[in-house]
Amino acid sequence: MDRDIKFVKDAKPVKPGKYTVIFAPVATGVFTHESFGHKSEADFMIGDETMMKEWPIGKKVGADNLCIVDSGEILGSGFVPFDDEGTKAHKTYLIKNGILSGRLHSTITAESLKEDTTGNARALNFEFEPIVRMTNTYIEPGDKTKEELISEVKEGILIEDINHGSGMSIFTIAPKISYMIRDGKIAEPVNISVVTGNVMETLHEIDGISKEFELLSFTMGGCGKMEQFPLPVGLGGPYIRVNNVNVQ
Amino acid sequence: MIKEKYTNRVKEISVNIVQTDIDSVRKKDILKTGLRVYDKGYIGVAGAMGKADEEDLERRAIDNLSLKIPYPCEPSENLKMHLDYREDIFSDEEFVREADEVLKVLRDEFSDFTFSNKMYLFEMETGLTNDLGLDLLHRDRLLTVEFVIKEKASANVFDAFAIYATRQYNREELLNIIREELTAYRNPVKLPEEGKLPVVFMDFDMVPVSKLIDELNGYKLGTGASLFKDFIGEKKFNENFTFYQSAEKEDLRFIEFFDAEGVVNEGFKYALIENGRIMSPYTDKKTAHKFNLPLTGSAVGEYDKVPSLSPRYFKVKSSDKTLKELLNGKMAVAVVIASGGDFTAEGVFGTPVQLAFLTDGERLIGRLPELKLSGELYSMFGEDFIGKSKDKAFLGQQALALYLNVNYL
Numbered sequence: 001m002d003r004d005i006k007f008v009k010d011a012k013p014v015k016p017g018k019y020t021v022i023f024a025p026v027a028t029g030v031f032t033h034e035s036f037g038h039k040s041e042a043d044f045m046i047g048d049e050t051m052m053k054e055w056p057i058g059k060k061v062g063a064d065n066l067c068i069v070d071s072g073e074i075l076g077s078g079f080v081p082f083d084d085e086g087t088k089a090h091k092t093y094l095i096k097n098g099i100l101s102g103r104l105h106s107t108i109t110a111e112s113l114k115e116d117t118t119g120n121a122r123a124l125n126f127e128f129e130p131i132v133r134m135t136n137t138y139i140e141p142g143d144k145t146k147e148e149l150i151s152e153v154k155e156g157i158l159i160e161d162i163n164h165g166s167g168m169s170i171f172t173i174a175p176k177i178s179y180m181i182r183d184g185k186i187a188e189p190v191n192i193s194v195v196t197g198n199v200m201e202t203l204h205e206i207d208g209i210s211k212e213f214e215l216l217s218f219t220m221g222g223c224g225k226m227e228q229f230p231l232p233v234g235l236g237g238p239y240i241r242v243n244n245v246n247v248q
Numbered sequence: 249m250i251k252e253k254y255t256n257r258v259k260e261i262s263v264n265i266v267q268t269d270i271d272s273v274r275k276k277d278i279l280k281t282g283l284r285v286y287d288k289g290y291i292g293v294a295g296a297m298g299k300a301d302e303e304d305l306e307r308r309a310i311d312n313l314s315l316k317i318p319y320p321c322e323p324s325e326n327l328k329m330h331l332d333y334r335e336d337i338f339s340d341e342e343f344v345r346e347a348d349e350v351l352k353v354l355r356d357e358f359s360d361f362t363f364s365n366k367m368y369l370f371e372m373e374t375g376l377t378n379d380l381g382l383d384l385l386h387r388d389r390l391l392t393v394e395f396v397i398k399e400k401a402s403a404n405v406f407d408a409f410a411i412y413a414t415r416q417y418n419r420e421e422l423l424n425i426i427r428e429e430l431t432a433y434r435n436p437v438k439l440p441e442e443g444k445l446p447v448v449f450m451d452f453d454m455v456p457v458s459k460l461i462d463e464l465n466g467y468k469l470g471t472g473a474s475l476f477k478d479f480i481g482e483k484k485f486n487e488n489f490t491f492y493q494s495a496e497k498e499d500l501r502f503i504e505f506f507d508a509e510g511v512v513n514e515g516f517k518y519a520l521i522e523n524g525r526i527m528s529p530y531t532d533k534k535t536a537h538k539f540n541l542p543l544t545g546s547a548v549g550e551y552d553k554v555p556s557l558s559p560r561y562f563k564v565k566s567s568d569k570t571l572k573e574l575l576n577g578k579m580a581v582a583v584v585i586a587s588g589g590d591f592t593a594e595g596v597f598g599t600p601v602q603l604a605f606l607t608d609g610e611r612l613i614g615r616l617p618e619l620k621l622s623g624e625l626y627s628m629f630g631e632d633f634i635g636k637s638k639d640k641a642f643l644g645q646q647a648l649a650l651y652l653n654v655n656y657l
Contacts, residue, residue, distance in 0.1 A: 013596055016622070044405045047267040048362070054403035127276060129264070163590060169404045170600050170618060170657065172588025193598030194589050196620070196657065226365055226394070246657065248598030248622055 007177050011189040014178070014247055020156035021195060021245040022149055022181070025214035027159045027173055029235030032068055033137045033223065034167030035199040040070070040094045040102075041120070041132040041225075042109035052113075059100045062203035067140040068095040070104055072119050076217035078136030078234030085121040085130055092118045094137075095203075106132050124228040133225060139237035142209025146239045149208045151184040157247060158186055159195070172196045196246045208241035250323055251306065252378035254282040254508075254551055261340045262368040263347045265395070268355050273344055282551035283309045284323075291319035295552025317554055321533035324510030325380030331505055333497055334371065334389040335415045343369045343391070346419070353423060358430055364406075365396040374504045384512070386504040391417045397430070408433060408603055409585065411452075412644065413501055425644045428612055429584070432605045437614030439581070439606075439654060446580035446634060447621060447652045448571065448607065450645040451563065452501075453583070455599060457648075459591040459625050460491060461559050464520050466531035466546070470539030475595060475625075476526050484626060485524040486633040490565035492519040493530055493544055499561050508555035509533050511545030518544045520562075524630075532557040564636045564648055571641035572609035574634050574649050581616060581654055582607040582642055595625030600657055609641060618657040628652070 023031060038044075045051040062068075072080035072089030081089050085107050093101040105113070106121035109132055121130035150158065161177040173195050180187040197205070215236040222230030260276040282295040283305035292315070294308035338346060347367045354363050371389045376382060390413055397408040410429060412422045439445070449456050468474045476484075495505045495516040506512045509532060519527055531539075532547035535557045549555035567574065582605045589599020601619040605612040623632065632651035640646055 008593065011593075013592065013594070016598075039405055048398070048400075050401055050403055127278065129272070129274065164588070166588035170588075170602055172600055174588065174590035191592040191594065191596065193592050193596055193622070194600065196588070196600045226396070246600075246620070248620060 004177065007189045011191045014157070014190040014192045016248050018244050019247050020153050020241060020243050021247070022153070022156065022158045022239055022241045024158070024160045024239060025212070025236045026216055027162050027165075027175070028139055028237035028240050029137070029216055030162060030165035030173060031171055032139050032237060033134060033233065033235045034165045035171035036068055036094065036203065037070065037134045037137045038167060038225075039199070040104050041134070042103045042105050042113055042115070043132045045103070046109060046112050055100060055103075057100055057102070060098055061100045061200065062095050062098045063206045064098045065142055065209055066095055066098050066203060066206055067093065068137070069093055069140060070118070070120070070134050070137045072135035074136045074215060074234065076136060076215060076234040077222075077232040078134070078217070080119060080122065080135045083119045083121045083130065084123045087117045087119040087121065089119040089135065104132050104134065106130060122231060124231055128228050131225065131228065133231055134223060134233050136215060136234035138215055138235060139209065139240060141211050141213040141238045144208050144210050146210050146212050149210055149239055149241045150181055150186060152208070153181045153184060153241070156181040157190065157192070167199060169199060170196055171199050171202065193248050195248070197242070197244070202242060202245070205243040205245075206240050207243060210239035213238045249285055249287040250379050252284040252286070252323055252376070252382070253302075254284070255375045256280045256551055257373045259371045260368060261343055262366050263344055264366055265347075265351065265364050268351050268363045270344070270348060270351065275340070280551040281305065285309045285313060286319060286323055287313055289318060289320050291317050291554055293552060293554055295550075319534070319554070321537050323378055323380055324382045325378070327381070327510070327512065328383040329505070329512060330383075330385040332387040333415060333500070334387050337389060337391050337415070337417050338369060340369070350419060350422065354426065357427070360400055361430060362398050362400060363395045364398070365394050367394075368392045370502070372502065376506060376510050378510070382510050384506045384510055386506065388500065390415060390501065393422060395426070399433070421644065429643055432612035433615045435614035437606050437616060439616060439656070440579050442655045443653065444651050445654045446575055446578050446649055447654060448580050448582045448642055448647040448649045450642055451636070451648065452645065453648075454562075455586050455589060456597075456628065456650065457491070457562065457564065459595060459597070460521070460629070461562060464529045465557070465559070466529040466535040466539065466541050467557055469529040470535060470541060474529070476529070479526050480528070481525065483525045485521060485629040486631070487524050488567065488635055489521060489524050489629045489633050490519060491521040491562060492517045492565065493546060494561050494563050495545075499563060503560060507532070507545040507547045507560065508549035509545070509547040511543060511547065513545050520544070530557075530559065566638050566646060567635035568638055569635060570609065570639045571637035571647045571649065574637055575609040579613075580607050580609065580649065581619065582612060582647070583621075584643070586621065589621070591625060597621070597623045597625065597628065607642070612643070620655050620657050621652045623650075623652040
């Protein structure tokens, strides 16, 4: 709370521009969920030849050290040991070492694309039909420390906490607590309306991933997909450093 | 002890659409009943789905008084209003046939796009009665279309939306909205220039007014956390800017003309900002009581929950001008999808725009590249406020027009 009070008192508007940005685990989680997780939901691909051509398993889609996972096996708000069609939870690598490795399925989408089920058919409640949804979605930890990530940035931004995020072809994150990084050190607090970037370009712009890792659960809110909101999900990851992020 | 009963029945048929074809049909008929009892400044609530045993509900609600949930306010009383906004649209069978016909037209005319998601025929009946003579009943029926549109050649999950909600369905009206949007979509254009430009949003788009809604929250203002805490009664915005809470017939979409505490505003509206002057935050009974604020009827609550403060429907008052007249010969950026933007604590606004069109105020001319918008709260609704159109000039919706900084993303 002391951090938040000091932030509210001291934060000044950011100078808009493109920066190297370090996302804290909550921001990493929202970025992962919104920007790539939804793209991995296979119901968006059914009958769509363009999507099948653009998203073949085995395609290089991100930096070499990037691994993105969805798993309903982990306790927390994304714990789904069996999905709403009765399929057992899986640990599904969506991206492994930068390579597109899997996608999320219900039985219908798995059959349609001739892939295996993944335990991701979920309904908000009895009023709705199960559709493809995420469970716990996260980036796996890397080999640097948070301090190392920060120390290698001449001028950039650290996003410690966020209000919300969303993602289509462009991802957006509305930060709540952010600081400038100057000469490798955390500097003054800054107010930012939104940071944005092209999802597919940004996955290649991740150049550092921390050992520190946090998977978060939430009691309020959740994921929205069309009419079904809010569905409990878990998300998180390490601190990640991303270049060329648009900051407003 | 005072007893109050809330009932809500929803009947719905929806068609699920995949690749511009009907994939499945879903029907609902759900009754929810809530029983509230008020005694000595406390409230007890119990609820049930389906056919409820009211005596059992009452017993459970009385038991729940022991939870000592404070309710230091009087329940609403002596008001009987039964409003029935239902119009004949379709039978369930006719609705499914109509959905099929619409999709057939879309497959023929827009073979370069796919349409998915849902069409709904939705009927609701909500009642609130109590021992003090409160007897409110709202009946409504709406046909809504929520198409997610994807260009076949695109690698995006989706590229556009089409939204349509009506009590009096007209197929050509729906198709013409989609025709205008997708004809413009096929025509890529550029901004006249980067910089400060007129930008228009659809009436129901809460992105530009989200900060007003945050800061006009009665609890936030009462606790001194709102930007407007020292400005009640002061003129802070444009003379032509009026912002109000509305439960008028034309604005009701799946909500009732009364709030969860049975409050009905005169004329079904309550001005929070009037001609630029901040008049009041929005409140429920507890918030109004706690902070000595006007009661604006902004309580929301599920059938089995204690009513609490939450935003209902807000709108900007319309001007007496068309969008064409408001723009006065200028071209504007018409925003269809601006997802993820926000205001900072002090009111600086920024958002990316995933889908926008260039408009002359009468029609959409062409699709703009991805953009970013920025502005500042007091300017947006002060000197940069242009107005809200009286006509539905933006894809079947009235348009809110204001100047914002517009740049390519």
